[in-house]
Each structure stands twice: as structure tokens, then as C-alpha cells.
Amino acid sequence: MRTGWSGVPPAAADWVIATGVAAALLVTGLSGGGATTYLDLLGYALLAGGGLALAARRRAPVAVLAVTGLCAVAYQAAGFDVPAVAYLFAVYAAVRAGRPVVTVVTSVLVLALLPLAALASGLHDTGEAFAQARGALELAWLVAAGAAGEALRQAERRAEEAERTREETARRRAEEERVRIARELHDSLTHQISIIKVQAEVAVHVARKRGEQVPDALLAIQEAGREATRELRATLEALREDDPSPPRGLDQVPELVERARATGLSATLTIEGERRDVPAAVDRTAYRIVQESLTNVARHAAAATASVRIHYRPGALAVQVEDDGTATPDTVPVPGVGLLGMRERVTALGGSLRAAPRGEGGFSVRAELPVDRPS
Numbered sequence: 001m002r003t004g005w006s007g008v009p010p011a012a013a014d015w016v017i018a019t020g021v022a023a024a025l026l027v028t029g030l031s032g033g034g035a036t037t038y039l040d041l042l043g044y045a046l047l048a049g050g051g052l053a054l055a056a057r058r059r060a061p062v063a064v065l066a067v068t069g070l071c072a073v074a075y076q077a078a079g080f081d082v083p084a085v086a087y088l089f090a091v092y093a094a095v096r097a098g099r100p101v102v103t104v105v106t107s108v109l110v111l112a113l114l115p116l117a118a119l120a121s122g123l124h125d126t127g128e129a130f131a132q133a134r135g136a137l138e139l140a141w142l143v144a145a146g147a148a149g150e151a152l153r154q155a156e157r158r159a160e161e162a163e164r165t166r167e168e169t170a171r172r173r174a175e176e177e178r179v180r181i182a183r184e185l186h187d188s189l190t191h192q193i194s195i196i197k198v199q200a201e202v203a204v205h206v207a208r209k210r211g212e213q214v215p216d217a218l219l220a221i222q223e224a225g226r227e228a229t230r231e232l233r234a235t236l237e238a239l240r241e242d243d244p245s246p247p248r249g250l251d252q253v254p255e256l257v258e259r260a261r262a263t264g265l266s267a268t269l270t271i272e273g274e275r276r277d278v279p280a281a282v283d284r285t286a287y288r289i290v291q292e293s294l295t296n297v298a299r300h301a302a303a304a305t306a307s308v309r310i311h312y313r314p315g316a317l318a319v320q321v322e323d324d325g326t327a328t329p330d331t332v333p334v335p336g337v338g339l340l341g342m343r344e345r346v347t348a349l350g351g352s353l354r355a356a357p358r359g360e361g362g363f364s365v366r367a368e369l370p371v372d373r374p375s
Contacts, residue, residue, distance in 0.1 A: 022051025
């Protein structure tokens, strides 16, 4: 009941059906003669009302079931021998919405009231009244409408279950693939990089111990080995992250600042605005921006101070990390893997990122992340 005809909104399809049913009922009622009394006008109004009520069958299936049933009984009492077509549509909608018990109870009441309504019209004796009631709402059609609604409801439920199963399977396979890649990287690269790093450090140590000048190339190999080890460790940790584990987010930003202070950096954290919950993806991205920015400050900036500012704004979360390092306005920032990763995360969320030297010296990373969820 969530989709209509191809290219037609469900609400519009409901109005088309309701209008068609109302028109069919009115034509059937008018075929018995024109309106001559107040009771005739009331009967036509009930015929039209019962059909038009179907426009709300998706939003309020039980209410529509009751309204169409009452209209069918009322226009029978007014002397209109018209089949209860609108009620059959309402039965279908109510069963499809998962209300079979209410549908059965209401249908029993309508079946009991229709003969009484036919008798009340004064146009039939007892036998004719029961025959007229049976013709107005054939039991076979009533069962068919209910069965059709139940069959479609079950089909929709199976389709939703299949979709959930597909999503869970895809997520599980993605997690298994991440773990496999992490294992392959660990087995194939970690050991070799560790050997390069250890050998380079030993060579540098021996050269210095002998009083020899350490070649620049050897120092570059040593630093590259250290950097590769750190990057590989971070990559393996990211690949092995499991969704069930508590994700890193804004609550862990103070830990990052404390860790930066432990390295001798004078780091501060400022939180502005009214603190509120943000989407999980924004929470994780804000943490990664602060983490990468502070890591870059420690590695490359030669800074003495750094400031982290988290600003909760209406509809957005602003994250800013600044330092007083050696970067100048004339410095052209080299987009490394960390900066590219930050930009990709922010862009994926529809936000903006600016990473550039400050006018007064040092470097600044500013990100603005939208936090409004679609309604």
C-alpha cells in the first residue's frame, strides 16, 4: 500500500479509485429513477460518500471500513438496492493493512444489519429482505476481497524480509572482505616494513656511534619506515573496525586533545553552542578530522600550540583545528593521504572543508558538516 500505479502517486491513485467507485454507485442508484424525495437525496449522498471514503483507505483503513459499511446499511434502509462495492474495497484495504480480526467482526455486523436495513426500507418482506441483503454483499466476493488483501500483505512482507536479508548478507560480506584485506596486508607488508625500519635504525645508530656522518638517504629511509609503520597500523585498525563495537566520535575528542598534550603540545579544546545528538556518520567524521589534524600538527607543523573548536550550529556542526606552526600564507599545502581522506569524508556528507595556512602563521583546518536528517 506504499506504491501506486507506475508514475502515479499513491494518493492520486486512491482518489481515482474512490471517484470511480462513487460514480459507479451513483449510476446504479440513479438507474432506479430520479431523486424525488428527501430520502432519495440522502440515499444518493450515502452512495457517493461510501465511494469517496475510499480515498483515505491507506491512511485509515479501519475507519474507512466502518464508514463504507455504515453507508451500505444506510442506503439499503433508504430503499437503494445497490451492491456494497465500496465496502468490498474497504475489506481489501483493511486486510492488506494487517487488520483481519477487525475486518471479520465488522463484516459480520454488516451482514447482520443488511437484512434489517432492507426490511426497514418497507419495500420487501422478510424473504425478499434476506435475498436483497445477500445480493448487496455476496459472501463469496467478501471472502475474495479479504483473501486478496491478505495475499498481497504477505507478499509485501516477504519482499521486505528478502530486502533485509540481502542487506545483511552484503554487510556481512563487506566485513569479511575488510578482515581478509587486513590479514593480507598484515601478512605481506607488516613484516617486511618492520625489517626495513629496524635495519635503517640500526645503521643510523652504528654510524653515529662511530662518529660518522649519517647519509641523508639513510635518514630518509628511517623516517619513511616509521611513517609507513604508523600508516599501515592505522589502515589495519580501520579495516578491522566492526560496526557492533562502540564507534569513535565527539565524546572521544577530549582524549585526542589529552594525547596531544602528552607529546608536549599545548592543546586546547573549546565546545560552543548547545550540545545535541548528531548523526552517527557526522559524529565519526568530526572525530577523524580532529584526529588527523592533530596528527599532522605533531608530525609536520613544528608547532607549540594547537586549538580545537567544536561549534554546534543550527543545522550544522563546525569543526576547526588551528596551530601556530611554520606554515605561512605563501606555503602551498601538499594534499597528503590524510587531507584527501578528510575531504572525501566531508564531501560524502554534503559538507565543506577548508585546509590552508593562516594569515598570521600556522595552519587551519575548518569543516562544516550538515546535521539535519531528512524527514
